Amino acid sequence: MDAFLLQLAAGVATGGIYASVALAIVMIYRATHHVNFAQGEMATLSTFVALTLIQAGLPYWVAFAATLAVSFVMGTLVERLIMRPVQHAPVLTQVGVYIGMLLIIGNLTGWVFGYTTKVFPSPFEGHGPALGGLISAHQLGSVGVTLAVLLLVYLFFTQTSLGLAMRGAAYNPASAKMVGIRVGRMLALGWGLAAMIGAVAGMMVAPIVFLDPNMMLGVLLYAFAGALLGGIDNPAGAVAGGFLVGVLENLAGPYLVGTELKLTVALAIIIGVLVLRPSGLFGRIVHARV
Amino acid sequence: MEGVCGKPPIRPNPADASQPARGAAIRLRRYLPPVASLAAILAPLWLLEGFHLFQLTVAVIMALAVLGLNIVTGYSGQISLGHGAFFAIGAYVTAALMSHAGWSFWATLPPSAALCGIVGYGVGLPALRLGGLYLALVTFSLAVAVPQLLKHRSLEAWTGGVQGLFLSKPEPPPWLPLDPDQHMYLLAVLVAGCCFWLTSNLVCSRIGLALMAIRDHPVAAEASGMDIAALKTRAFAVSAMITGVAGALSAVTIEYVAPDSFGLPLSITLFVGMVVGGVASVLGPVFGGLFVLFVPSIAESISRATPGVVYGVILIVFLVGMPDGIAGLIRRAAQRIGWSAEDRTT
Amino acid sequence: MLLEVKGLKAGYGTAAVLHGLDFEVGEGDVATLLGANGAGKTTTLRAICGMVRAEGEIVFGGERVSKEATESIARRGVAHVPEGRGTFMELTVEENLRLGAHTRRDPKVRQDFERMCGWFPLLKERWRQQAGTLSGGEQQMLAIARALMMRPRLLLLDEPSFGLAPLIVRDIFGILRRVREESGVGILLVEQNATLALDLAERAYLLETGRIVLAGPAVEIRQDEAIRRSYLGY
Numbered sequence: 001m002d003a004f005l006l007q008l009a010a011g012v013a014t015g016g017i018y019a020s021v022a023l024a025i026v027m028i029y030r031a032t033h034h035v036n037f038a039q040g041e042m043a044t045l046s047t048f049v050a051l052t053l054i055q056a057g058l059p060y061w062v063a064f065a066a067t068l069a070v071s072f073v074m075g076t077l078v079e080r081l082i083m084r085p086v087q088h089a090p091v092l093t094q095v096g097v098y099i100g101m102l103l104i105i106g107n108l109t110g111w112v113f114g115y116t117t118k119v120f121p122s123p124f125e126g127h128g129p130a131l132g133g134l135i136s137a138h139q140l141g142s143v144g145v146t147l148a149v150l151l152l153v154y155l156f157f158t159q160t161s162l163g164l165a166m167r168g169a170a171y172n173p174a175s176a177k178m179v180g181i182r183v184g185r186m187l188a189l190g191w192g193l194a195a196m197i198g199a200v201a202g203m204m205v206a207p208i209v210f211l212d213p214n215m216m217l218g219v220l221l222y223a224f225a226g227a228l229l230g231g232i233d234n235p236a237g238a239v240a241g242g243f244l245v246g247v248l249e250n251l252a253g254p255y256l257v258g259t260e261l262k263l264t265v266a267l268a269i270i271i272g273v274l275v276l277r278p279s280g281l282f283g284r285i286v287h288a289r290v
Numbered sequence: 291m292e293g294v295c296g297k298p299p300i301r302p303n304p305a306d307a308s309q310p311a312r313g314a315a316i317r318l319r320r321y322l323p324p325v326a327s328l329a330a331i332l333a334p335l336w337l338l339e340g341f342h343l344f345q346l347t348v349a350v351i352m353a354l355a356v357l358g359l360n361i362v363t364g365y366s367g368q369i370s371l372g373h374g375a376f377f378a379i380g381a382y383v384t385a386a387l388m389s390h391a392g393w394s395f396w397a398t399l400p401p402s403a404a405l406c407g408i409v410g411y412g413v414g415l416p417a418l419r420l421g422g423l424y425l426a427l428v429t430f431s432l433a434v435a436v437p438q439l440l441k442h443r444s445l446e447a448w449t450g451g452v453q454g455l456f457l458s459k460p461e462p463p464p465w466l467p468l469d470p471d472q473h474m475y476l477l478a479v480l481v482a483g484c485c486f487w488l489t490s491n492l493v494c495s496r497i498g499l500a501l502m503a504i505r506d507h508p509v510a511a512e513a514s515g516m517d518i519a520a521l522k523t524r525a526f527a528v529s530a531m532i533t534g535v536a537g538a539l540s541a542v543t544i545e546y547v548a549p550d551s552f553g554l555p556l557s558i559t560l561f562v563g564m565v566v567g568g569v570a571s572v573l574g575p576v577f578g579g580l581f582v583l584f585v586p587s588i589a590e591s592i593s594r595a596t597p598g599v600v601y602g603v604i605l606i607v608f609l610v611g612m613p614d615g616i617a618g619l620i621r622r623a624a625q626r627i628g629w630s631a632e633d634r635t636t
Numbered sequence: 637m638l639l640e641v642k643g644l645k646a647g648y649g650t651a652a653v654l655h656g657l658d659f660e661v662g663e664g665d666v667a668t669l670l671g672a673n674g675a676g677k678t679t680t681l682r683a684i685c686g687m688v689r690a691e692g693e694i695v696f697g698g699e700r701v702s703k704e705a706t707e708s709i710a711r712r713g714v715a716h717v718p719e720g721r722g723t724f725m726e727l728t729v730e731e732n733l734r735l736g737a738h739t740r741r742d743p744k745v746r747q748d749f750e751r752m753c754g755w756f757p758l759l760k761e762r763w764r765q766q767a768g769t770l771s772g773g774e775q776q777m778l779a780i781a782r783a784l785m786m787r788p789r790l791l792l793l794d795e796p797s798f799g800l801a802p803l804i805v806r807d808i809f810g811i812l813r814r815v816r817e818e819s820g821v822g823i824l825l826v827e828q829n830a831t832l833a834l835d836l837a838e839r840a841y842l843l844e845t846g847r848i849v850l851a852g853p854a855v856e857i858r859q860d861e862a863i864r865r866s867y868l869g870y
Contacts, residue, residue: 035427037371085610091422093609095369096565099558100605107598115594161738168724168735175722178685179786180710180739217554221431228427261442263435270431274424275416 005134007250013139014208014222015246016146020201021216021223022230022238023153024194029232031170031190032083034094038101039198039223040216042078045105046071046199047206047215048113051120060123064203068196075195076188083191084184110213120206142204149200150239153193157235166190218263222249225269231280241280245269331479335472344543345583347475351539353579354482356563357489357572358533363561364570365493366525367505368414369422372429374557375436376406376530380537382440385455385547386448395460395542399481402538403531410530414523433557440549454548457541478539485532490572492528501525502570533560562601565608568617577616638663638790638822639684639696646676646683646690653679655846656692661790661839666816666823668833668854671843677826678719680843681792684824685709685716697789711739715788719795721779725768729759732767732778736785745785752781755811773804777811784815790822797829805829809836834858 021039028036036042049070053063078101086097124141157163169176169186176183202216209215226245230237245266252265273280334346359373383402387393413432417425439445441452449455462473492498503511504518512518541547559582567578585604586597608615637660644657653676661667669677683690686706694702701709710716715736724732733752737745753760756777762770767778776796783791796812797805809832816823816836827833834840834854842850842857850863857863 033423035423037426037430082606089609091426092363092367092369092569093613095371095423095426096561096609097606099371099561100602100609103558103598103602103605105602107595107602111593111595111599161734164727164731164734165738168727168731168738171726172722172724174687175718175724176735177687177706178710178716178718178722179735179782180707181735182707217434221434224427224431261438263431263438267428267431267435270428271416274420274428278419278424 011247011250015243019242022226040220043198043202047202071199072192075192079191122207237282349583355536356575362529372432377537378552380534381541384538406534414526568615574617644692668837713789715783736782
């Protein structure tokens with residue numbers, strides 16, 4: 001029973017990370033109806049930036065904030081320079097451009113920061129295990145950070161007029177223009193925010209899995225699974241899906257399939273959701289109009 | 291749309307073949323390209339040797355794999371980012387049968403292709419229900435998960451687990467005065483040639499046209515009575531078979547299969563090869579295969595990261611600026627100098 | 637003059653739809669564009685908003701706005717209620733209205749919510765409901781209210797009666813009459829229902845295949861039997 005609770009707690013901790021990346025994916029999906037295959041690579045790059053800043057002597061939280069700023073700029077630049085020109089291109093072109101971005105960002109990261117696996121510090125180290133030994137200090141801290149980010153994002157989208165304008169621009173760009181919303185800026189802003197959320201996920205997962213240029217590939221797969229499970233156009237669903245997938249992964253590991261097949265579990269969830277319930281657990285079914 | 295399916299538009303020609311000189315010119319025009327290509331294909335047998343010939347063999351194999359991908363993604367419009375999985379199945383079936391059961395290479399090709407076809411059909415079924423983007427997502431995930439699956443304990447007896455499997459090239463028959471590398475090149479060219487020929491016929495057939503109709507106007511295609519589901523799943527099966535055969539060839543050429551060589555990078559390489567060579571073109575994969583083999587090895591000399599960066603940049607540049615790839619470029623150049631378009635492209 | 641349009645040409649791709657229109661809307665006036673399907677009424681509104689490529693001169697409030705982006709024209713005070721209403725289906729009634737006031741920074745926004753509830757009491761009942769769940773008439777009202785939340789100087793209305801039951805159409809035109817009296821907004825109204833439109837408008841323009849074939853005070857056009865017979869069909 002203890003082992004079960006332990007796995008459950010670990011599942012919630014990693015689930016929070018999947019939930020963040022899933023949220024980033026859903027945000028871009030809602031605005032552009034595309035899945036950013038390079039989301040993981042962007043997050044890894046951000047995490048390397050954070051490591052560089054920490055190694056340069058900045059206190060952790062200062063480096064954290066600076067990394068968020070850098071990630072935001074990176075996200076908006078990617079939208080402006082790469083995605084905007086192919087906004088109206090066919091699906092194949094867009095998917096290809098995302099793959100191109102994945103290659104460029106991933107390899108540049110390796111080029112600049114090297115391919116050796118690096119230790120990434122946790123701001124919560126030095127505190128003993130929490131909750132009666134169920135969960136490490138870092139896991140608890142990262143759940144806290146993740147929940148804080150999710151809460152902030154929620155408040156931003158529901159309580160501020162900028163958040164509302166972004167939702168309007170994502171749902172109905174034509175009408176958004178008619179009420180004077182600068183839709184292009186909203187898109188760039190959305191990309192910036194998504195990159196920031198991804199950066200938080202990267203900095204939270206790096207102390208667990210160690211930092212290397214391919215760190216986020218597995219996370220990205222689980223985030224896909226989480227986003228699809230929750231309904232890919234539903235941010236709250238994606239968050240729930242992310243947590244659920246984290247727990248599933250950690251329980252399936254020891255109890256069902258063994259840890260060597262973790263990625264396959266994600267694949268199975270993705271296929272299962274898409275075949276059995278394409279709109280996700282909480283999504284609405286949208287019928288294509290002819 | 292010109293030059294669809296290799297039937298160049300008939301041009302009114304005032305002087306027709308009754309004039310002997312003209313007739314010779316026309317005959318030259320008709321027979322020069324195939325003879326020249328045949329010569330170009332066979333020349334490396336004597337011009338190149340050792341490692342260079344091996345590299346060219348791999349390029350031919352990659353071209354074949356890209357051709358498979360092009361059927362499903364280019365012609366049928368179903369985006370696959372995970373064709374490395376079929377390549378892996380083909381390679382592993384051949385490797386396992388050869389090293390465990392002692393089969394000859396030729397004997398392994400049918401089961402290898404058949405298994406890929408069946409799996410491809412199996413993937414094609416759920417793919418029907420998924421829009422372009424979701425299929426891309428699933429196949430992307432598949433590509434990431436492949437090495438893990440290949441390493442799994444339950445398959446270890448057949449796959450050799452993390453270590454992979456070693457095998458050796460088929461020996462050339464005694465009556466053929468070729469060394470194993472030359473022989474392997476000839477084998478690859480022969481198999482690939484058959485597949486290219488079959489594909490170009492398929493693409494030009496009613497089925498090929500139907501596939502393209504479904505890709506471009508699914509509703510209209512369905513309304514005109516095409517069985518979209520059957521066509522799309524079959525396209526997936528054929529595509530998987532061809533890429534699987536390429537995998538089988540690569541196993542014997544490299545004489546080694548290992549799980550980590552069949553991951554996401556391989557699938558992405560095939561995708562890049564398709565885009566650069568020319569989407570929905572039979573000739574395109576040839577350029578794609580040459581590209582993915584030679585460009586990275588040139589770029590690699592600069593740094594480990596450059597092939598990836600170069601791939602990424604070239605991929606985006608082609609998608610945005612030259613969406614019909616090298617094949618399209620050559621076709622347009624050929625039209626400019628007046629040579630009729632032979633490439634079967636839409 | 638609030639809006640002056642001279643030599644307006646527009647089209648989609650290679651197909652020209654408008655072949656040089658001249659018309660104007662006075663400050664606080666209602667002008668109506670009448671005409672059959674395909675005459676170019678909707679395209680005219682879209683051209684004013686910068687949603688289709690157009691040639692010619694569009695002067696709004698004394699400034700040339702031709703070739704400006706839709707967002708910028710909206711920010712100048714042109715509110716467009718498009719064909720199909722363009723409500724944000726996934727958002728609530730309240731959020732739709734808040735988006736309408738997106739560009740405004742003045743403190744009177746809250747007051748305007750009350751104003752809309754006064755003009756459109758039905759919306760108040762649906763305040764927290766998703767716009768997509770509203771009936772057609774309610775959505776049309778929401779679309780008009782959202783446009784008015786911009787405090788526009790000019791309201792472009794594209795067939796507000798489209799697809800609605802006659803009673804609801806009467807309600808909506810009643811509300812429009814009240815809105816123009818109380819707010820002084822100028823309106824350019826595109827309508828198939830000529831009787832209703834001519835009752836509300838001061839000036840009318842009759843469009844036929846991309847050209848204005850008749851212009852004049854609404855009263856005169858309404859009373860001219862020959863015009864009614866040949867163009868308006870009633």
